[in-house]
Amino acid sequence: MKPMLIRGGRVVDPSQKLDAVVDVLLAEGLVARIGENLDAPEGAETIDAAGLVVAPGLIDVHVHLREPGQEHKETIESGARAAAAGGFTAIVAMPNTDPPIDNPANVGFVLAEGLRAGGARVYPTGCITVGQNGEQLTEFGELIEAGAVAVTDDGRPVSSASMMRMALEYALAFDLPVAVHEEELTLSRGGSMNEGIIATRLGLTGIPNEAEDVMIARDLMLAELTGGRLHVQHVSTRRGVELIRAAKARGIRVTAEATPHHFTLTDAAVAAYRTDAKMNPPLRSEADRQAVREGVRDGTLDVIATDHAPHHYDEKEQAFEDAPNGIVGLETSLGLSYTELVGTGILDLSQLIDRMSCAPARSMRLDTGMKLGSLAVGFQADVTLIDTRIEWTVDRATFLSMSRNTPFHGRDLRCRAVRTIVGGRTVWSA
Structure with a gap:
C-alpha cells in the first residue's frame, strides 16, 4: 500500500x-x-x-445489517458500502439477525464478510442471551475471542432484572460494554407510536415515555450495583436524559446514544400514518426532542448513532400497526447532524466530530483495542x-x-x- x-x-x-x-x-x-x-x-x-x-473516521455503533437471514433488506456488503458513502469508516453490527449472533461461529461470519466487503470496517456484537430469549447468558468470553466488541439483545430488552445483573457482572470480567434496548414490554405492548394527542387523533395505541424510562432507571441502578459498563441505546425521552445525566454525575459507568431522527423529528411526522416515521423507540414530543438535543450538547448523550434499520418497500407499505419499526440512516446522519446541531449552534464542529468519531470509539473500546477514533500517530x-x-x-x-x-x-x-x-x-x- x-x-x-x-x-x-x-x-x-x-x-x-x-x-x-x-x-x-x-x-x-x-x-x-x-x-x-x-x-x-x-x-x-x-x-x-x-x-x-479532515476528521478521524466517523464511527456508527448501532447498525442493523440484516445478514444472515434477511438479505433482501441489507447485506453486510451493501451496508458497509452505504456506511462508507455516509463518511463512516467503521460500524458496529447488531446481532438480531436470523439466526441471531449468539455464538462464535456467527460472530466470525460477520467479521469475515465485513472484511470481504471492502467498505467501512464491520465490528460484530454478540447477543446477551442465547437466541435473545432472555433466559440464558451467552458465552461472553468466546464471543470476544471470536471478534465481538460488545454484547446486546438490541431489538429486545433484557426483561429480567436478575439476568441483566448477571450480564453486567459477567461482562465486567472482560471490561465489555453491555448495550441495552430499554423497553418495558408490559407498558409498550400493543403500541405503535408515541402516546399523546397525535396518537389519539390517528386512533393508534401509544407507547408512553415510561416504557423506556423505567428500564433506563433499572439498568442504571444495576450498573451502579455491579460496576459494569452500560451503554444505553437510542435515548428518546426527557426523563431518560435526566436519569443518565444524574448517573454520570454519580460516577456510574454509562455511555448513551442519540439518533438523528430523535433530535430532528417529533411524533408529528407520523401524520397520515406515515410508516417511514415508525420506529422503536418512537418519535416523541417536542419537549423530548429538545431534551435529547440538550443531552447531546452537554455530553450526557455522548454518541450519535443511526440505528440504521433497513426494511423492504413491501414491508413498510402495510397498515401502520403492522409495518416494521426503523429507518435507514447511514447516508443521511452526517448531513442531518451538522444541519440540526452545528447549523443551529447547539454544537461546534469539533463537538460534532467527537460525538460521531471519538466518543463512539471510546464507548465500544475501539480507541484502545483497535486504535480508532483519533488521528494521533500510530492510530489506524x-x-x-x-x-x-x-x-x-x-x-x-x-x-x-x-x-x-x-x-x-x-x-x-x-x-x-x-x-x-x-x-x-x-x-x-x-
Missing part, C-alpha cells in the same frame, strides 16, 4: 484538541505524521484537502474528508443501502463526506 499525504485541510481531532490547517501523512495503514508542509514520500498519493475538514489510517459547504437534497433513489425507508426524502441538508479512507485506502469518494 503506497503512502497517502492529505495536504492543506482543516484537521479537526477532538481526541488531541486539534483544530488547525496541517498535513496528515498515512503510511502502512497507520497515521504516520501530522504537521505543516510535510514532504510527500516517494510514490505517495497526494490529496489536496484545501477547504475540507481511518479518515473522513468532509465538505461543510455542500448543500444537498436527500434522494432515496441514490442510496447505496438496499433499502429506502427514510422520512427525510426531499429534505435539504448541508455538509457531506466527500472521501472515506479506511486503513490508508480510499473506499469511497464523491
